[in-house]
Amino acid sequence: xxxxxxxxxxxxxxxxxxxxxxxxxxxxxxxxxxxxxxxxxxxxxxxxxxxxxxxxxxxxxxxxxxxxxxxxxxxxxxxxxxxxxxxxxxxxxxxxxxxxxxxxxxxxxxxxxxxxxxxxxxxxxxxxxxxxxxxxxxxxxxxxxxxxxxxxxxxxxxxxxxxxxxxxxxxxxxxxxxxxxxxxxxxxxxxxxxxxxxxxxxxxxxxxxxxxxxxxxxxxxxxxxxxxxxxxxxxxxxxxxxxxxxxxxxxxxxxxxxxxxxxxxxxxxxxxxxxxxxxxxxxxxxxxxxxxxxxxxxxxxxxxxxxxxxxxxxxxxxxxxxxxxxxxxxxxxxxxxxxxxxxxxxxxxxxxxxxxxxxxxxxxxxxxxxxxxxxxxxxxxxxxxxxxxxxxxxxxxxxxxxxxxxxxxxxxxxxxxxxxxxxxxxxxxxxxxxxxxxxxxxxxxxxxxxxxxxxx
Amino acid sequence: xxxxxxxxxxxxxxxxxxxxxxxxxxxxxxxxxxxxxxxxxxxxxxxxxxxxxxxxxxxxxxxxxxxxxxxxxxxxxxxxxxxxxxxxxxxxxxxxxxxxxxxxxxxxxxxxxxxxxxxxxxxxxxxxxxxxxxxxxxxxxxxxxxxxxxxxxxxxxxxxxxxxxxxxxxxxx
Numbered sequence: 001x002x003x004x005x006x007x008x009x010x011x012x013x014x015x016x017x018x019x020x021x022x023x024x025x026x027x028x029x030x031x032x033x034x035x036x037x038x039x040x041x042x043x044x045x046x047x048x049x050x051x052x053x054x055x056x057x058x059x060x061x062x063x064x065x066x067x068x069x070x071x072x073x074x075x076x077x078x079x080x081x082x083x084x085x086x087x088x089x090x091x092x093x094x095x096x097x098x099x100x101x102x103x104x105x106x107x108x109x110x111x112x113x114x115x116x117x118x119x120x121x122x123x124x125x126x127x128x129x130x131x132x133x134x135x136x137x138x139x140x141x142x143x144x145x146x147x148x149x150x151x152x153x154x155x156x157x158x159x160x161x162x163x164x165x166x167x168x169x170x171x172x173x174x175x176x177x178x179x180x181x182x183x184x185x186x187x188x189x190x191x192x193x194x195x196x197x198x199x200x201x202x203x204x205x206x207x208x209x210x211x212x213x214x215x216x217x218x219x220x221x222x223x224x225x226x227x228x229x230x231x232x233x234x235x236x237x238x239x240x241x242x243x244x245x246x247x248x249x250x251x252x253x254x255x256x257x258x259x260x261x262x263x264x265x266x267x268x269x270x271x272x273x274x275x276x277x278x279x280x281x282x283x284x285x286x287x288x289x290x291x292x293x294x295x296x297x298x299x300x301x302x303x304x305x306x307x308x309x310x311x312x313x314x315x316x317x318x319x320x321x322x323x324x325x326x327x328x329x330x331x332x333x334x335x336x337x338x339x340x341x342x343x344x345x346x347x348x349x350x351x352x353x354x355x356x357x358x359x360x361x362x363x364x365x366x367x368x369x370x371x372x373x374x375x376x377x378x379x380x381x382x383x384x385x386x387x388x389x390x391x392x393x394x395x396x397x398x399x400x401x402x403x404x405x406x407x408x409x410x411x412x413x414x415x416x417x418x419x420x421x422x423x424x425x426x427x428x429x430x431x432x433x434x435x436x437x438x439x440x441x442x443x444x445x446x447x448x449x450x451x452x453x454x455x456x
Numbered sequence: 457x458x459x460x461x462x463x464x465x466x467x468x469x470x471x472x473x474x475x476x477x478x479x480x481x482x483x484x485x486x487x488x489x490x491x492x493x494x495x496x497x498x499x500x501x502x503x504x505x506x507x508x509x510x511x512x513x514x515x516x517x518x519x520x521x522x523x524x525x526x527x528x529x530x531x532x533x534x535x536x537x538x539x540x541x542x543x544x545x546x547x548x549x550x551x552x553x554x555x556x557x558x559x560x561x562x563x564x565x566x567x568x569x570x571x572x573x574x575x576x577x578x579x580x581x582x583x584x585x586x587x588x589x590x591x592x593x594x595x596x597x598x599x600x601x602x603x604x605x606x607x608x609x610x611x612x613x614x615x616x617x618x619x620x621x622x623x624x625x626x627x628x629x
Binding site: 087090091094097098101102104105108109110111116119120123124127128131132137141144145146147171172200201204207208211213216349350353354427431434 | 474475476477479480481483484486487488490491493494495498499501502505506509510514517518521522554555557558559561562565566568
């Protein structure tokens with residue numbers, strides 16, 4: 001049933017963004033559609049709850065059916081499938097090993113054996129929303145629970161959607177949420193790495209991401225946390241901002257703004273990311289004195305739809321905001337230990353493999369590949385998110401060692417896919433400048449071989 | 457022309473080693489070298505989990521991993537109605553108490569669940585009282601640090617009706 005819900009989500013999201021996604025295959029279209037669909041479905045459930053519309057599956061699907069009927073007139077332009085090269089087959093085999101292994105484990109384990117926030121925060125709200133048939137009942141009682149009521153609601157509301165499809169508050173359905181986002185993360189990464197880089201680089205780097213230990217742990221062992229979801233939206237937000245910088249197409253900007261807004265609707269770290277993306281876009285549009293209204297609408301509408309309603313609702317129900325900004329003082333003594341812990345952990349190959357080593361080396365490849373200054377958007381946003389983490393440590397809200405132990409790995413796992421994308425783009429640009437044997441020469445070699453074998 | 461365009465323009469499915477392919481496959485091989493120990497460990501963990509839990513239905517697996525939280529919540533859920541409120545007096549360590557509070561909230565929603573490690577905790581309008589004594593292994597892991605008087609519990613439950621009892625928990629109304 002969860003598989004059906006995941007396919008349906010990808011289809012629904014694909015109806016909205018399909019025409020804007022340039023040249024992706026079926027898997028990429030599903031992945032991007034899933035990312036968009038999960039966010040839009042969560043917002044739809046929120047809107048229904050506030051408007052008093054019951055959470056009935058058919059009522060939820062009704063507007064999507066209308067959209068589907070309208071879209072039937074225009075099919076999304078999908079890339080023609082090409083037979084994979086042997087390098088890609090190797091990458092596929094290498095990339096499948098870890099997810100298949102972890103997926104088997106995740107399906108056996110009913111609970112996380114460590115860190116129970118998945119159930120105390122995210123899936124608890126999903127269950128409460130589903131049983132109440134809306135968000136109001138839980139929010140009115142928010143003070144009763146250790147459930148971080150101020151956290152954004154994309155994951156709990158999408159979890160409620162999975163329950164609606166499953167027809168009950170079935171724990172296995174909710175727990176499958178993280179693996180679904182993980183597979184969408186792989187598809188989205190491949191799409192971006194291929195579009196911004198090259199096909200074989202995309203295949204190899206996607207295989208590397210699939211086996212990235214901490215990303216696997218967060219997706220499968222800590223299933224139910226919002227971190228895999230957030231890493232998907234951070235990747236897509238940053239990837240499409242970079243794409244917009246290169247193409248200047250307002251549809252890329254709309255996707256960048258939409259996915260960044262969904263990051264803010266997923267976790268508070270996503271709001272920090274949204275602020276950076278918003279600032280980048282507004283500065284560029286202002287410098288170019290853009291008169292076209294569409295880029296401005298594309299950048300403003302998604303945050304207005306995805307973030308503002310929650311801020312208003314939270315104020316209405318007097319749900320206390322995260323006390324991060326209310327800390328009242330800064331503990332600068334945490335700066336050096338916080339930075340050092342982040343660097344030490346990021347560069348541990350046993351946990352993050354070569355992700356951050358490659359990121360550190362990638363400016364050299366980017367320079368050789370002449371990708372241009374806009375490439376720095378990708379690593380810049382990785383560093384921005386890491387700076388946000390250190391900034392949180394500076395508030396001194398918790399014991400630093402405890403905080404590092406409970407947060408650092410998940411935050412680094414959130415940005416690891418984006419760090420790999422930055423490296424993939426740089427490597428693709430660098431290798432594209434290497435001299436290649438001309439296709440004609442290769443054809444000539446094949447012809448000579450064929451002649452020789454005939455002669456025998 | 458984008459890098460991707462150039463690649464697909466001269467795309468070749470034959471086995472040839474361009475410099476790019478050597479670099480990419482070398483990178484992937486190096487990546488797998490670092491990944492291998494984690495994969496090996498995960499194979500063992502997955503096999504252990506399958507051997508211990510694989511044959512059980514989902515609820516039994518939850519109960520096996522969440523001992524005694526799941527069984528206690530089941531017992532409470534059977535007698536406390538969805539609109540009800542239960543005060544759980546918990547003889548357990550402070551970190552375990554936080555864990556049980558969140559687990560019971562999850563299992564028993566929409567019931568109101570209040571948990572305290574003080575035997576004199578106020579009832580505050582809750583019609584049900586559950587007396588929960590954690591297992592010895594859990595208490596050995598984290599000792600009890602609250603306030604617990606058996607005589608006090610006996611006195612406050614004397615006028616109540618015991619509606620259910622299960623290992624580790626008694627429930628009164």
